[in-house]
Amino acid sequence: MFNLFKKQSPLDKLNDKYKKLLAASHRLSATNRKESDRKYAEADEVLKQIEALNKQ
Structure with missing residues (x-):
């Protein structure tokens, strides 16, 4: 309940963005392969950023 006001870390934000991009890629794979x-x-670029943060 108190996590409502807790801010996300940069790593959490990147993980969310990565998941959304992969989901969008999967949805588009049936209709528009280029997109x-x-x-x-x-x-993949977001994943590289996540790996860079994990190394630090």
Whole structure:
């Protein structure tokens, strides 16, 4: 209940963004392969940022 006012860490925000991009890529894969690949590439960039934060 008190997590309502708790701010997310940058790592949590990146994880959420990564999951949303992968979901969008999966949805688009059935209709528009080019857009799906673009979303997957964005998700890959976010994953690289997540890995960089984990190394620190």
